[in-house]
Amino acid sequence: MNLNIVLYQPEIPQNTGNIARTCVLTNSTLHLIKPLGFSLDEKHLKRAGLDYWKDLKLEIYESYEEFMEINKDKRMFLASTHAKEIYSDVKFKQGDFIMFGRESCGVPDNVHNDIQGIRTPMLETSTRSLNLSNTVAIVAYEALRQIGFPGMK
Numbered sequence: 001m002n003l004n005i006v007l008y009q010p011e012i013p014q015n016t017g018n019i020a021r022t023c024v025l026t027n028s029t030l031h032l033i034k035p036l037g038f039s040l041d042e043k044h045l046k047r048a049g050l051d052y053w054k055d056l057k058l059e060i061y062e063s064y065e066e067f068m069e070i071n072k073d074k075r076m077f078l079a080s081t082h083a084k085e086i087y088s089d090v091k092f093k094q095g096d097f098i099m100f101g102r103e104s105c106g107v108p109d110n111v112h113n114d115i116q117g118i119r120t121p122m123l124e125t126s127t128r129s130l131n132l133s134n135t136v137a138i139v140a141y142e143a144l145r146q147i148g149f150p151g152m153k
Contacts, residue, residue, distance in 0.1 A: 001057065002150055003028040003143055004074070005136055006099040008064065008107050011037030015103060018133035021052045026144055027151055029057040033067050064111065071097060076115045079139055080106060081129050083117025090118055092143035094150060103132050
């Protein structure tokens, strides 16, 4: 396993499906923190993930507290528009956890306080941020590049 991609209360099934596909093709585990804004059997979620679902390493948590209790000793980063450090300045390691917030509003303050923040640079505009699945791919591939793309051709 290369990375751990964590989605905090994801809302859009197509984003989660796309991210699941990225996780399968990068040998990364997908962690979902409930509540989810969709059912895991929704056709949009399955369609976005295509036939990759059977190969996905998936962990599901009932709450943020449960996720933190189980993974409290792991190295974690939080992708956030509020963070100061740029994602490419972090020295990633194999097995790192990278969390991404809800599409509509990110994560609450307590999560910002618990986990080191990283950000993807973008223009300051009236729009909030890049698409979630695009941001996951950008950050994950930088982390994979840094660790030498283990097991990838």
